[in-house]
Amino acid sequence: MKTIPVQLKSKDYDILIGRGLRAQIGTEVAKVWSKRKIALVSDKNVAELYLKEVHQSLEDAGFDVLDLVVPAGESSKSLAQMGDLVQQMADAGFTRADGVLALGGGVVGDLAGFTAASYMRGIAFIQVATSLTAQVDSSVGGKTAVNLKEVKNIIGAFYQPDLVLVDPDFLDTLSDRDLVEGYGEVVKTSVLHGQDFFALTGKIKSVQDIREQAEELSIHSIRYKAKIVMADEKESGQRQFLNFGHTFGHAIELLSHGSLRHGEAVSIGMVMISQRFEAVGITEKGLTDEIAQRLAAVGLPIDSDLVGTPLFFKHIVNDKKNRGGILNLVAVKNVGEPVIVAKALDDMHDFV
Incomplete structure (x- = not known):
């Protein structure tokens, strides 16, 4: 134990x-x-x-x-x-x-x-x-x-x-689908944490791999989250990093009306927001593909037509990270290097 x-x-x-x-x-x-x-x-x-x-x-x-x-x-x-x-x-x-x-x-x-x-x-x-x-x-x-x-x-x-x-x-x-949707959060944490954990998720190639490595994946994930929570319990600073993929993900999850699980929506959210940050030079080239490969290897979705629809932007407005018309989006410059990017709601249409 x-x-x-x-x-x-x-x-x-x-x-x-x-x-x-x-x-x-x-x-x-x-x-x-x-x-x-x-x-x-x-x-x-x-x-x-x-x-x-x-x-x-x-x-x-x-x-x-x-x-x-x-x-x-x-x-x-x-x-x-x-x-x-x-x-x-x-x-x-x-x-x-x-x-x-x-x-x-x-x-x-x-x-x-x-x-x-x-x-x-x-x-x-x-x-x-x-x-x-x-x-x-x-x-x-x-x-x-x-x-x-x-x-x-x-x-x-x-x-x-x-x-x-x-x-x-x-x-x-757990069914395979119920298990795999949780793996979206594991990949998220591995990107935020650093190369050691990211290398571990790079070795996960199947649902069975997740089951066999579940204890180790939990230990790595919880260690990182516990460290973040101890430094920022009420999400005023670095705890916001844990929202990587969630701004897009929550909107997609709600718009899917139950057809997407939380981890599936976060999986899509991580890839699609990383694509945008990679396009503007904030995220290192190739990192989006590395994230997508880890998710797709176990069957997690990595894109959605729901992103950019009128209802998508309506849900973005209600996101808890909306502070007076400014969204604090989480980008990952490189593995282990998350940053907060403030984006005005009025600019989100052009960004997305």
Whole structure:
């Protein structure tokens, strides 16, 4: 088992990574939480596979567990779904001394995390990441949010967990597509991190390679993200680098109306924004092709006709990185050299 510490001004916590951790969830939670009620939040797909064993593990460790299962998919990241969770917790008598445990991928982590941040102005929170997206990215760093209609992650909070558990064995039950969409975030991090990690993703040529290297990919990804979060918890500086590919990606994801997964949209976003920055001399020539090759090798999409449409620009305006009509876009000059490029919204039509 690998332990990666996150040390912030407000709190410290550990990220535990290792095969077999799912059998020790109750034991590990009991090391950081006193006996209490736990709202165990999961989605229907994950719950069918793992809820019973995790519930039992927590009960065996002395916790009083309330199962809360939401529909699978992005539609669960809503104020209505959050309100339903809050109501069930209130009906069960949850207090500030209790906690929320997210068992699932990015959607469950975001929803459960924001519920924990909001319930009685904040109760304890733990992440058990079951998807590759969550294991390499979304479970770390304290970003929690829900969507409002078609505006993604517009309501949320920075709210750090008390513990994150990452067991690559959970990935065994993911479909290839669900696994591969998380790999988009891995490639993103490898471009930002530097040559060692970028060389590792260059060796991934198949879905099976991802499965076999999942633990190593998580360790590299989380180490980098933890370092960034510790330096810039609230995204006022270098944490913005983690948005590489996301400005285009979020707009594409929303316009696809569910036909694209998050990591697939980010994959497209990274390639298409890098093409533009390469054309104006900010990104080193040839880097876009190297990124695209890593993504295409495992079947991730790398282009979309949705980029540049009127609705695309409408979604760009609602991007959280819009600061008074200025978008902070992330470019990568070369591997390990991300930069922020400020671009006026009025100039985006010519840029795209």
